[in-house]
Amino acid sequence: MPADLPLTSADSMPEGRAVPALLVAAPASGQGKTTVTAALARLHARQGRVVRVFKTGPDFLDPTLLAAASGAPVDSIDLWMTGEADARARLAAAAQSADLILVEGVMGLHDGTPSSADVARLFGLPVLAVIQAGAMAQTFGALAYGLAHYGQPFRAMQVLANGVGTGRHADMLRGSLPPDIAWSGALPRDASAALPERHLGLFSADELPDLMTRLDRLADGLAELPVSQLPPPVAFGQPVSTPAPTRLLAGKTIAIARDDAFRFIYPANVETLSALGAQIAWFSPLRDAALPACDALWLPGGYPELHGTTLAANVAMLGALREAHAQGLPILAECGGMMALFDTLVDKDGVAHDMAGLLPGTVTMQRRLAAIGHQAVTLPGLPGDAIRGHTFHYSQTQSSLMPTAYAVSPRDGGQGEAIYRVGTLTASYVHLYFASNPQAIAALLGGPTA
Structure with missing residues (x-):
C-alpha cells in the first residue's frame, strides 16, 4: 500500500444506512465480471430496486455499460487516484437511497496496489468471485480457495462459475469448493449475450444498439441462481458534508x-x-x-x-x-x-x-x-x-x-x-x-x- 494512503477500517466509521452490497471480482481480466455485474444490476433494477454501481480502478468503458444496466451514473473508486475520502463519501451518499450497491473490481482480485481486495476489506464488502470455468474441474475449488484465503480474510466469499458446459460439469465445480466459500451458481456459455471488445476494452454502451436485449438475456440467466438473492447489508457510514471548492470558474x-x-x-x-x-x-x-x-x-x-x-x-x-x-x-x-x-x-x-x-x-x-x-x-x-x-x-x-x-x-x-x-x-x-x-x-x- 502506498505510504500516503492511510486506510480507515469500516468498523471505525460512524454507522450510516446499511444497504445490501457486493464486490464482484475475478482471478484475472476477461473472466466476465463486467458482464455479471451488469446482469445483476439489470436483474435488480427491473425488479424495481434502486441500484447504484461503482467501478474499481480507472476505467471509462465499463461504467457506461453498468450505468445502462442500473439506470444511474457510475463513479470510480480507486484508493490511489480518487482517494479513500472521495470513495467513502460517494458510497455513503449512494447508500442513502440505494436498495443495492454493486462494486465491480479491476483486473484480478488481488492485483495492484491498492487492489480490489483492499477495497473489499476497507469497506467490509462481501466478495463474489466470477471464475471462467469452461476448461477446468476440481482446480476451480483450489482457485476459489486461493482467492478467499490470500491475505487478510474477507467478510464473506461466494463464487460463480462462468462458461460452464453441462449440469454435470457444474456439479463437479460445486463439489470442489471448501465449506467456507458459498456456491452462487453456474452460467452456461452464451456467445449471443457476450459484450464485444476491442483494443482499449469493451465497447461503450451507446455503441451497442442491442445492449438492453443482451443485458436482459444475461439477467434472465442469473434469475434462478443463488447469486440473484440480495447480499448481506453493509453500513457505509454517515454521508460527509465536504466543503464545496471555491467557485474559481464562476462565470466561465x-x-x-x-x-x-x-x-x-x-x-x-x-x-x-x-x-x-x-x-x-x-x-x-x-x-x-x-x-x-x-x-x-x-x-x-x-x-x-x-x-x-x-x-x-x-x-x-x-x-x-x-x-x-x-x-x-x-x-x-x-x-x-x-x-x-x-x-x-x-x-x-x-x-x-x-x-x-x-x-x-x-x-x-x-x-x-x-x-x-x-x-x-x-x-x-x-x-x-x-x-x-x-x-x-x-x-x-x-x-x-x-x-x-x-x-x-x-x-x-x-x-x-x-x-x-x-x-x-x-x-x-x-x-x-x-x-x-x-x-x-x-x-x-x-x-x-x-
Whole structure:
C-alpha cells in the first residue's frame, strides 16, 4: 500500500444506512465480471430496486455499460487516484437511497496496489468471485480457495462459475469448493449475450444498439441462481458534508468534446467543473463546424484513431481549434484529445490523417499496449498537490517539442508521461481525475489560482 494512503477500517466509521452490497471480482481480466455485474444490476433494477454501481480502478468503458444496466451514473473508486475520502463519501451518499450497491473490481482480485481486495476489506464488502470455468474441474475449488484465503480474510466469499458446459460439469465445480466459500451458481456459455471488445476494452454502451436485449438475456440467466438473492447489508457510514471548492470558474463556460471519438469522461470531472462554478457546453469535433461560445476547452480521451478520416475532413473544426488557441483560450487535451492536436495521426492500418497541428509531430498507433498505470502530474504555477490520474494507450508520439514536465509513477517514483505546454495548451497522455485537485484544474482552465 502506498505510504500516503492511510486506510480507515469500516468498523471505525460512524454507522450510516446499511444497504445490501457486493464486490464482484475475478482471478484475472476477461473472466466476465463486467458482464455479471451488469446482469445483476439489470436483474435488480427491473425488479424495481434502486441500484447504484461503482467501478474499481480507472476505467471509462465499463461504467457506461453498468450505468445502462442500473439506470444511474457510475463513479470510480480507486484508493490511489480518487482517494479513500472521495470513495467513502460517494458510497455513503449512494447508500442513502440505494436498495443495492454493486462494486465491480479491476483486473484480478488481488492485483495492484491498492487492489480490489483492499477495497473489499476497507469497506467490509462481501466478495463474489466470477471464475471462467469452461476448461477446468476440481482446480476451480483450489482457485476459489486461493482467492478467499490470500491475505487478510474477507467478510464473506461466494463464487460463480462462468462458461460452464453441462449440469454435470457444474456439479463437479460445486463439489470442489471448501465449506467456507458459498456456491452462487453456474452460467452456461452464451456467445449471443457476450459484450464485444476491442483494443482499449469493451465497447461503450451507446455503441451497442442491442445492449438492453443482451443485458436482459444475461439477467434472465442469473434469475434462478443463488447469486440473484440480495447480499448481506453493509453500513457505509454517515454521508460527509465536504466543503464545496471555491467557485474559481464562476462565470466561465468550459466547452467539452464528446462524441464517438472523444468519450473518456469521468462523471466526477464534470461534477467538479460545475462545483467550481463553470457552465458546460458540449460539442462534437466529428460533426460540428464551430466551437460553442466558451472561455476554455477540454478535449478528453477516446478513439480519434478510429475516426481519423472524419476528423481530418472536418477542416472547419480543425481551424476552429487553431483559432481558439491563437486567441489564447486555455485548452486541456488528454490522450486521444492530444492525439487530435498533433500534425499527423497514423492509424492502425498505417493511414496518415492531417490533424489540428497545434503540436508538432506525429502520433502513431501501435499493435501493442504502449503504457498503463497511475500517474501524478505537477506543473509549475499550479496550486496544491499533484493532480492524480492514469495512462492507458496504444499510440506513441514523435515530436520536436520538449516536454515542460513529466508525470510521475506513484508505483516507483519513476518518470511517467510527457506533459506538453504550448501557450495556453496543456497536453499529455494522462487522464486526470479533476476532484483530486480542483484548484489546479481551475488554474489549467483559466481560473484564478487562489
